[in-house]
Amino acid sequence: MIFQKSACIETLYTELPFLERFRAAGADGFEFVEFWSWTDKDLAAVKAAADAAGIGISGFNGDAELSLIDPAQKTAYKAFLRRSLDAAMEIGARSVTVHSNGLGEEGSFAHTMTSATP
Secondary structure, three states, X not given: OOOOOEEEOOOOOOOOOHHHXXXXXXXXXXXXXXXXOOOOOOHHHHHHHHHHXXXXXXXXXXXXXXXXXXXXXXXXXXXXXXXXXXXXXXXXXXXXXXXXXXXXXXXXXXXXXXXXXX
C-alpha cells in the first residue's frame, strides 16, 4: 500500500470556512484530505470543493458515537456504517475509519463495558 499525503481539514486551516480548506490543502501540496464526520456536511458541496481543488478525499469516520461491542447498539452501528459506506462512495472517499467502540469527547470511549465475570 502506498500512502498519500493527506491533511485532516478538521484541525488544519481552521481560519477558513470548511469548503475552502480543500483548496488550501491542495495549495500546500497535499494530495488528499480527510475529515471527521460526514453527517454534518453537504456531501455534494464537499465533492465539488474537492474536485475544484483537484484533491482527493482519503476518508472520514464512519461509526459516529456508536459501539459495536455493546450488543444493544450492534444493529444501529451496522446501519450507520452502511450509510457511511454509501456516503464514501458518493464523494469518492478512499476509506472509512471505524472503531469497535465509538469515540466521545476528546477521543475518549463513548461507551464503557464492564465484564460480568471476574
